[in-house]
Amino acid sequence: MSADLSLTAMLSMYAMLLIPVVIFFYLQLGIIRDTLLAAARMTVQLFLVGLYLKYIFQLNNPFISLLWVTVMLIVANLSILNKAGLKRGLFFWRSLIGVAGSTLLVSGWFILIAIQPDPIYDARYMVPIVGMVLGNCLRSNVLSLEHFYSGIRKNENEFMTYLMLGANLREATHPYLRDAIKAAVNPSVATMATMGIVSLPGMMTGQILGGAMPMEAIKYQIGIMICIFTAMVLAALLNIVLSLPVAFDDHQRLKQNIFL
Amino acid sequence: MISFSDITLQLHEQILLKDSNLLIKAGDKVVIRGPSGCGKSSLLKTAVGALALHKGTVRIDDIELSTSTVYQIRSRIAFIGQEPVLGAENVRDALLLPFRYKVHEGNQPPEKEIIRLLERLHLPATILEKSSARISGGEKQRIAISRALLLGKTTFLADEITSALDPESRSAVLDELFRSDITLLSVSHDSEWIKSCGRIVEISEQKLLEMES
Structure with missing residues (x-):
């Protein structure tokens, strides 16, 4: 140590x-x-x-750890909506499902399938892993939501053209969804590609300083990077898709009162 | 057929039309006139659910515009604005864009038909490969018209769609759109266009008034 x-x-x-x-x-x-x-x-x-x-x-009580994870999820969710400039009251539950669903799925996968700690609910794994995934999802979710809605708002004429040509809501929003996910994920692709050369990632550095062997630390780092990346894509997609029903009116027009 | 019954249209707290009626029978060519800001473009937009009516109903071929029919109505009628958006990287993709949507799937016309139509509108076949960013306003207007014609639409809502056209292109557009099977509701300041329309409707004091043509 x-x-x-x-x-x-x-x-x-x-x-x-x-x-x-x-x-x-x-x-x-x-x-x-x-x-x-x-x-x-x-x-x-x-x-x-x-x-x-x-x-x-x-x-090391699973309920207390889960309670803490819940608090993290709620705080992250509020912060995402706030920074994306969207009204919290309208999107809170939908966005929470998107963020929590994707974070818990990948964290659960990493812990239950890959790490398999004993006990399985060991707070030393659950809390920091969820925290790291969530912290990174936060930035990408702000980017994707903000990009998506500002894209449609700025190109209203183009969006209405798609609708007038017979597109349904899913078809008309598709170009903006694609751009939003790309914008959210691109920085992470660059980070993954340069990892280890340009930067030594924080988690790995921390583990090595904490006394872990470098070869052990990199395996955790690879695992967490894949978790983060997958959760980012999932959360960005889920958050947009789940928000559609509240953001558009019954004639598929973007509501103006959803923005802060 | 397009019918507006007892419509009240409000935009930014300002009442543009109040309890107005207008019936456009199949094959009619109507042009709306009136001072700028009186609600000409807005009236067109209400027929495709791009703008909400405050009161009243709109019917297209006996289908009442509502939440459940708006999708069907949009796939039936063509709405072309003053500065049309192509919505794709190049002209070919822009023309074929609606055929990627479920409602028009499988109806894509053969290349020959596209080229013939473009030529009738004085556009060379080579324009298909051009980037959407590199074509002029007049070309954009004719491509948007072609796109609607390729979809086989016969009801047109046209907002100043000849504003950027030279006389030859304009008469080519008139030849295409003033066919007897096309129903046309338009806004225009173009005297040739107005002359070709059988009916002139003026917006005056929040009412739609039929004028002598």
Whole structure:
């Protein structure tokens, strides 16, 4: 196992922050306050996460772990809708089904079929894996939903043309769905392709620092990358498809009151 | 046949038409006139459910426009706007686009028929390979008209579709659309077009008034 960082060790890390702060001071960037505030927030938030993860791991109760996973899913879902500029009240349940369904499917697959920990509900696996998948889905879901609805809104004339030519809602929205999924997934294809050369992924680095053998760590990394990628595609697709019935009126016109 | 019964049309809180009626029999050619912003284009849009009516009913060939029939109605009538959107990368894909939809599946016309139609509208066969981004407004208008004709449509809602055409192309379009089997409801400022229409309807004080043609 790696050495636990002592208080002095941590203080030495905070001291490193003085370098950018001094640079900001000389360049008069006016972002010192924001930087220090961000560092303070990071400290408090991670400290709290460490604290409750510690309890969740100690209790290792499947219901408490699932409760925590539920909280993560709800917070992620609200954040997706907010950032995509869509009204939460209209889309909450549909989007939650999309996000939760895809995240739980891939996480479940990884844990139950590939890892098979003992006990199977071990919080040490369930919580971080769902968390990592969800964190990555969040960004891609914001991209896909935002892209899809703004695409139709900006090209209303084109969208109406498809309808006038006899397209049903699924056919008329198809070009925008395709673009939205591409926009959401493209960055991840690039990330996968350069992984290991350009960047050493966070999870793998963390495991190696935590004392794992590199060859063990890369296997987990590959597993989690495939999980993330699959969940991204699934969630992006499900979220759009499930949102269609509330976003269009009975004449297939995009409702204007769905946007924030 | 197109019929508007007791329709009230409102756009952005402004009443454009109130309790108005209009009956267009099969084969009629109608042009709507009136000052800009009076609701000419909006009236056309209501017939295909692109714009909601505040009150009243629209019927196309005895099918009342409703939630359950809007899809059927759209597949029957052609709506062509002033600046048509081709909706595909190149002209060929744009012309064949509707045949990829379930409702028109299997009805794709043979290449020869497409080329013959394009030629009648003064468009060369080589335009099929052109990118949609590289064709002019007048060409776009004629491609949109061709697309509707290829679908075998006989009811046309046409909003200023000759605005970007030169006189020869315009008369070619008139030859195609003023056939006796085509029902036409249009908006136009083109004097040739207006002259060719058998009926002129004016929007005045929120009413549809039949004028002497």
